[in-house]
Amino acid sequence: MDILIAGVGGQGTILASKILAYAAVIEGRKARTGETIGMSQRGGCVVSHVRTGGSHSPYIPVGGADLLLSFEPCEGARNIAYLKKGGKAAINTASITPVSTALGLSAYDGDKMMKYIAENSKAVFIDANKLAKESGSIKAVNSVLIGAAFGLGVLDLSEESLRQSMKKNIKPSFLDLNMRAFHSGVKEVEEMRTKC
Amino acid sequence: MIFLKEILLGNAAIALGAVTAGVKVVSGYPGTPSTEVLESVAQYNRDGKIKVEWSVNEKAALEIAAGASYCGARSMVTMKQVGLNVASDPLMSLGVIGTKGGMVVVVADDPGPISSQTEQDTRHFGKYANIPVLDPSSPEEAYEMAKYAFELSERINLPVILRPTTKVCHSSGTIEVDESRFEDETEGFVKDSKWVIFPPLSYRRHLEIEKQQGEIADIFDRLSFNRIEGDGKYGIAAGGVTYAIVKDIIDTYNLNVILLKSGAVFPAPAKLYHEFLLRVEKVLVLEELDPVIEEQLYHVLAVNNFHKPIFGKLNGFVTPAGELKFDNTLKIIEKFMGVRLGNVEESIGTEGIELPLRSPVLCAGCPHRASFYAVKKAMKGKKIVSCGDIGCYTLGNAKPLEMTDTCLCMGAGITIAQGIKKAEPDTNAFAFIGDSTFFASGMTGLANAVYNNTDINVIVLDNLTTAMTGQQPHPGTGKTMMNTSSPKIDIASVAKALNVGFVEKVNPFDHKKAVKVVQEAAAYQGVSVVIFEAPCVTLFKSEEVCRIENCIGCKKCINEIGCPALYVKEGKVAIDDTLCNGCGLCKNVCPTGSIK
Numbered sequence: 001m002d003i004l005i006a007g008v009g010g011q012g013t014i015l016a017s018k019i020l021a022y023a024a025v026i027e028g029r030k031a032r033t034g035e036t037i038g039m040s041q042r043g044g045c046v047v048s049h050v051r052t053g054g055s056h057s058p059y060i061p062v063g064g065a066d067l068l069l070s071f072e073p074c075e076g077a078r079n080i081a082y083l084k085k086g087g088k089a090a091i092n093t094a095s096i097t098p099v100s101t102a103l104g105l106s107a108y109d110g111d112k113m114m115k116y117i118a119e120n121s122k123a124v125f126i127d128a129n130k131l132a133k134e135s136g137s138i139k140a141v142n143s144v145l146i147g148a149a150f151g152l153g154v155l156d157l158s159e160e161s162l163r164q165s166m167k168k169n170i171k172p173s174f175l176d177l178n179m180r181a182f183h184s185g186v187k188e189v190e191e192m193r194t195k196c
Numbered sequence: 197m198i199f200l201k202e203i204l205l206g207n208a209a210i211a212l213g214a215v216t217a218g219v220k221v222v223s224g225y226p227g228t229p230s231t232e233v234l235e236s237v238a239q240y241n242r243d244g245k246i247k248v249e250w251s252v253n254e255k256a257a258l259e260i261a262a263g264a265s266y267c268g269a270r271s272m273v274t275m276k277q278v279g280l281n282v283a284s285d286p287l288m289s290l291g292v293i294g295t296k297g298g299m300v301v302v303v304a305d306d307p308g309p310i311s312s313q314t315e316q317d318t319r320h321f322g323k324y325a326n327i328p329v330l331d332p333s334s335p336e337e338a339y340e341m342a343k344y345a346f347e348l349s350e351r352i353n354l355p356v357i358l359r360p361t362t363k364v365c366h367s368s369g370t371i372e373v374d375e376s377r378f379e380d381e382t383e384g385f386v387k388d389s390k391w392v393i394f395p396p397l398s399y400r401r402h403l404e405i406e407k408q409q410g411e412i413a414d415i416f417d418r419l420s421f422n423r424i425e426g427d428g429k430y431g432i433a434a435g436g437v438t439y440a441i442v443k444d445i446i447d448t449y450n451l452n453v454i455l456l457k458s459g460a461v462f463p464a465p466a467k468l469y470h471e472f473l474l475r476v477e478k479v480l481v482l483e484e485l486d487p488v489i490e491e492q493l494y495h496v497l498a499v500n501n502f503h504k505p506i507f508g509k510l511n512g513f514v515t516p517a518g519e520l521k522f523d524n525t526l527k528i529i530e531k532f533m534g535v536r537l538g539n540v541e542e543s544i545g546t547e548g549i550e551l552p553l554r555s556p557v558l559c560a561g562c563p564h565r566a567s568f569y570a571v572k573k574a575m576k577g578k579k580i581v582s583c584g585d586i587g588c589y590t591l592g593n594a595k596p597l598e599m600t601d602t603c604l605c606m607g608a609g610i611t612i613a614q615g616i617k618k619a620e621p622d623t624n625a626f627a628f629i630g631d632s633t634f635f636a637s638g639m640t641g642l643a644n645a646v647y648n649n650t651d652i653n654v655i656v657l658d659n660l661t662t663a664m665t666g667q668q669p670h671p672g673t674g675k676t677m678m679n680t681s682s683p684k685i686d687i688a689s690v691a692k693a694l695n696v697g698f699v700e701k702v703n704p705f706d707h708k709k710a711v712k713v714v715q716e717a718a719a720y721q722g723v724s725v726v727i728f729e730a731p732c733v734t735l736f737k738s739e740e741v742c743r744i745e746n747c748i749g750c751k752k753c754i755n756e757i758g759c760p761a762l763y764v765k766e767g768k769v770a771i772d773d774t775l776c777n778g779c780g781l782c783k784n785v786c787p788t789g790s791i792k
C-alpha cells in the first residue's frame with residue numbers, strides 16, 4: 001500500500017509517516033518512507049511517502065498512491081497527481097496561505113482547490129486543526145489525520161498496531177492527547193460516512 | 197546476536213552501522229542531507245564511550261577523525277558534499293599518508309539540488325584522491341556498507357568514502373539491527389616517519405597507491421554490493437538509489453534486462469563491467485549527478501578494445517542535471533527499449549487548478565527578519581550592497597525584505613563584501629553572517645578586513661544556534677554532543693581581539709536602538725561589527741501572540757516585513773495565532789497602532 005502525506009514545513013508530516021510505517025513493521029511487513037528534510041521545512045511544501053508493499057525505492061510514482069493524506073488543502077491539490085484514479089483522500093480543511101498570496105503575487109482559493117480534489121478522488125474533508133485543538137494541542141493534527149485514514153477503512157493496518165506504533169513514536173506525556181486526537185479523526189469520518 | 201526490526205532513516209542506519217563496527221571517534225559539521233548521521237551516533241552513545249563532536253567546520257572534523265585513526269581507533273567524519281570542498285586539503289594528503297584504524301568519510305550528495313549550493317558528485321573526489329567510494333542504494337544497504345567500510349579501510353590502510361544521496365539519507369527502510377559490537381583495544385600513536393608528509397615520501401606512496409588501486413578493484417569485482425542480475429538482450433547499469441528505482445520499474449513491468457548494480461563504485465570493478473558488457477547488445481546507464489559509471493564503462497570498452505553502444509548522459513540520452521525519479525526514469529527506459537510501459541499522462545493532472553507558490557520563508561517571529569528590517573530602515577536611500585551567506589538568513593533574499601544581493605558559499609559574505617568595497621569604494625558594503633557560519637569560516641575573513649583596512653560593515657546574526665540544519669550547538673553556545681558544557685566563545689570578544697574598532701551587540705527586536713546602531717556602524721570609518729542577538733524561535737516558543745484591532749487594510753505590515761503569520765481576510769490583515777510568536781516586529785510598522 002502506498003500513502004502520500006502532504007503538508008507545509010513544520011506541520012509534522014514526518015511523524016505521521018513514521019507511525020504508519022512502523023505499524024506495518026509491527027505486522028511483520030517491510031516498510032519504507034521517503035521524507036522532505038531541509039530548506040523546505042521552513043514553511044515550504046513537504047511530502048512524505050509511505051510504502052508498505054515491498055518496493056525497492058522509497059518514492060511513490062505519479063498515479064501510484066492508494067491514499068492521500070493532506071495537512072493543508074492547497075498541498076493536497078498540489079500532490080493529487082500522485083493519487084491513483086479513484087483513490088481516497090483525507091484532507092485537512094484548515095488553510096495556510098503562503099506569503100506570496102499575502103503579498104498579492106499568487107492567488108489562493110481554498111474552496112476551488114477542495115472542489116478539485118473532491119471531483120478527482122474519493123475524499124473526506126475535516127477540520128483537523130479544530131479536532132486537534134479540542135484534543136489538547138494543535139500539534140496533534142497528524143494523529144487526527146491518521147485516525148481519519150483509519151476511519152476511511154483504506155488502511156491495511158489494524159487499530160492495535162497503530163496504537164502500538166503511536167506508543168513507540170510519541171513522547172509518553174503527549175500520548176493520551178494524541179490517542180484522543182486519533183479517535184476524534186476516526187469518529188469524524190465515520191459520522192460523515194453514515195451521513196452520505 | 198539479537199536482531200530487532202526498526203524503521204530507520206538512512207542516516208540513522210549509517211550511524212548504527214558505525215556503532216556496530218565499534219567506531220570510537222565521530223566528528224562532523226552539519227549539512228543537509230548528512231546531519232542526522234552524527235546526531236544519531238550521539239543518540240546511540242548512551243554509555244558515552246564514543247567521542248562525538250560537532251567540529252567548527254569540515255576541515256577540522258576530518259583532521260580529528262584522521263588523528264584518531266593514526267592511533268588505531270576506528271573513526272568516522274560526516275559532512276555534506278560542499279563540506280568536502282572545505283575538507284579537501286586534508287583529504288588529498290590523507291589519501292597519500294593513509295590511515296591505521298578504520299576511517300570512514302561520510303559525504304552526502306544532494307541531486308536536485310534540494311538543499312545545497314551545488315549538484316557536485318563526490319565520486320570524483322574518490323578518483324581524485326585515490327580513495328575507495330561506496331554508494332548505497334537504500335538505507336538497508338547503507339547500514340551494511342557502513343559496517344563493511346571500516347573493515348575495508350583497515351585492510352587497505354586508506355580512508356573509505358561512504359557517499360549516500362538525499363534519497364538514501366532521508367528515506368527510511370526496515371532494518372534488522374545487530375545488537376553485537378565489534379570491540380578492540382586502541383593501540384595508541386606509534387611514532388613513525390610515515391606520518392610526516394614530505395615530497396620523497398609522497399612519491400613513494402604514490403607508486404604504492406596506484407598499484408593498490410588494481411587490488412581494490414579486484415576486491416570490488418567480488419563484492420555483493422556490485423552484481424549482475426536478470427537476463428535479456430539489453431543492459432541497464434545503475435548506481436545509488438537509481439538502482440532501486442530501476443528495480444521497481446523492472447518488477448512493475450516484468451522487463452527482461454540485464455541489470456548491473458554498481459555499489460562499490462571506485463575503483464571500478466572492471467572485470468565485472470567487462471562481463472556485463474560482453475553479455476548485452478546495448479547499454480543504458482542510469483545514475484544521478486555525473487556520468488561516473490558511464491565513463492568507467494567506456495574505459496573498460498577501450499581497454500578491452502571492443503564496442504557496445506552506450507546510452508547515457510554523455511550522448512544526451514539522459515538529463516545531465518536534477519533528480520532521476522520513477523517517472524522520468526521510466527520514460528528514459530521506454531525510449532531505450534522502444535516500448536511503451538506506463539500511462540503517467542493519464543494520471544490526475546493539476547493543470548485544471550491554479551496553485552499558489554509556496555517557497556520556504558523565515559519563520560514567524562524569526563530574529564533575522566527583525567535584523568534585516570533594521571538594516572533596511574537604517575540604510576534607506578543610501579547606496580548599499582548586502583552580501584549574504586549560508587543559513588536560514590539566506591531566505592532574507594525573498595520579497596518583501598530583499599536584503600541578500602550575493603550568496604556564494606559558507607563564509608564568503610565577509611570577503612565578497614571586501615572585494616566589492618575595493619572595486620566600488622563609494623558603496624556601503626554590508627556582510628551578513630550567522631553565528632555558526634562565523635565560527636566555521638567567518639573569523640579569517642574578518643581578520644583579513646582588519647589587516648587590509650577595508651571599510652566593511654559586518655552584521656552577525658546570532659540566533660544562538662545552527663538553525664538551517666536543525667539547531668545544532670556551536671562554540672558560541674558552549675553545549676557539546678557529549679552532553680557537557682564548555683566555555684562559550686563570545687563573538688564580540690573575538691571581534692575585539694581581532695582589533696575591530698566598532699563592536700556593538702543589540703537585540704534586533706529593540707527596533708529603534710537597532711536602527712541607530714546600524715547607522716553608527718555605517719558611519720564608522722573602518723571595519724564595524726554589529727551583533728544582533730536574539731534566539732531562534734525553535735529554541736523557545738513564546739506563549740504570546742499579537743492581535744490586530746481596527747486595521748485600515750493598508751497592508752504596510754505585510755509589504756514591509758512579510759511575516760507568514762500575517763494574512764489578508766476580507767480586505768483587512770489578520771494574524772494566524774497558530775503561527776504568530778508575539779515578537780512584536782509588526783507593531784513597529786503599523787501606522788495606526790492597530791497591532792496589540
Ligand SMILES: Cc1ncc(C[n+]2csc(CCOP(=O)(O)OP(=O)(O)O)c2C)c(N)n1
Nearest residue numbers: 227586587588589630631632633662663664
Ligand atoms: C561548507 C558547508 N558546510 C555546511 C553547509 C550546511 N549549512 C547550511 S547553513 C549552515 C549553518 C547555518 O548556521 P548559522 O550560520 O548559525 O545560520 P542560521 O541557519 O542559524 O540562521 C550550514 C552548516 C554548507 N552549506 N556549506
Ligand code: SF4
Nearest residue numbers: 561759776777780782
Ligand atoms: S508579532 Fe507580528 S511579526 Fe511577530 S510573529 Fe506575530 S505577526 Fe509576525
Ligand code: SF4
Nearest residue numbers: 559562588663732733
Ligand atoms: S528556524 Fe530559527 S533562524 Fe531559521 S527561520 Fe526559523 S526562526 Fe529563523
Ligand code: SF4
Nearest residue numbers: 747748750751753786
Ligand atoms: S499595517 Fe496596521 S493598519 Fe496596515 S494592514 Fe497592517 S495591521 Fe492593518
